[in-house]
Amino acid sequence: MTNGNYEIIDLAAPVKNLAVKLLKEKPEGIKTGELARQIYAQLKDKSSYPSGHGIYKIIFHLDEKMPTEIYKPFKGRLRHVNYKDLYQRKESEGGLVGNIPEKNFYQPFADWLMLEEECTKAVPLGDTIGANSWGNPDVVGINEPKGEWRLKHPIEIVTAEIKSGGSWKELITAFGQACSYRLFSHKTYIVVPNNSDDLDKIDSLSLRFGIGLVIFENNNLENPEFEFLTRAYKHEPDMGYLNEFVERERIRKLLFEIKPE
Numbered sequence: 001m002t003n004g005n006y007e008i009i010d011l012a013a014p015v016k017n018l019a020v021k022l023l024k025e026k027p028e029g030i031k032t033g034e035l036a037r038q039i040y041a042q043l044k045d046k047s048s049y050p051s052g053h054g055i056y057k058i059i060f061h062l063d064e065k066m067p068t069e070i071y072k073p074f075k076g077r078l079r080h081v082n083y084k085d086l087y088q089r090k091e092s093e094g095g096l097v098g099n100i101p102e103k104n105f106y107q108p109f110a111d112w113l114m115l116e117e118e119c120t121k122a123v124p125l126g127d128t129i130g131a132n133s134w135g136n137p138d139v140v141g142i143n144e145p146k147g148e149w150r151l152k153h154p155i156e157i158v159t160a161e162i163k164s165g166g167s168w169k170e171l172i173t174a175f176g177q178a179c180s181y182r183l184f185s186h187k188t189y190i191v192v193p194n195n196s197d198d199l200d201k202i203d204s205l206s207l208r209f210g211i212g213l214v215i216f217e218n219n220n221l222e223n224p225e226f227e228f229l230t231r232a233y234k235h236e237p238d239m240g241y242l243n244e245f246v247e248r249e250r251i252r253k254l255l256f257e258i259k260p261e
Helices: 012-024 032-042 050-059 081-087 102-115 168-181 199-209 239-246 249-256
Strands: 070-074 077-080 121-124 139-143 156-162 187-193 212-216 227-230
Touching (some): 012 032, 012 050, 012 070, 012 077, 070 081, 070 199, 102 121, 156 168, 168 187, 168 199, 199 227
Antiparallel strands (some): 070 077, 121 139, 212 227
């Protein structure tokens, strides 16, 4: 673009073009911060965007600036409009359900919790104990202090409820179950598909109740790509319910009689 003898450079154009390209390659969408980092990494001329700060300004409200190309399925994530119909299913149709049974994600999530150092030991529980669903987490873990620490915190119980479908009914059911787990847990997580269009609502609820929210790719067992949206807040459980929970025979064996590998 020129103005008299001067050339006016549109700094936003290459950023917007890359944003569209990258979002087309990711049907589930990309978090805004991650999108900015990927754009900066692929820009041929980075001199006009010192430290990438200018990119954040350009992609801020990009869904409003480019509504025919990009939309925001929920807070903090952008998605290309090509995939809007794919993800916006009616609740009556059961939402977006993965082809992989929910229980298959229990062990991968337990492993991921340990990798993220949320737990020192985590195991799948699911339907392995005779309790109703409101007192039976899919994954349970403990967080123990390190042996070399001079000052040690008490053992913490971490629980999680996993849903492989993304309908509002499944999300709100997981939320209710996670609330009940707070009776005997120091931290509680909801784990739901990254392709649900109700994530914004469940994220707001989780924040208000101190429950952690994790999203994942429900059709990819090899690499579910678990990702924190909201970290769980630690709180003090009811000691009566906590002791009742850990005294269940299988939980005691799983968590306290089997040492981490």
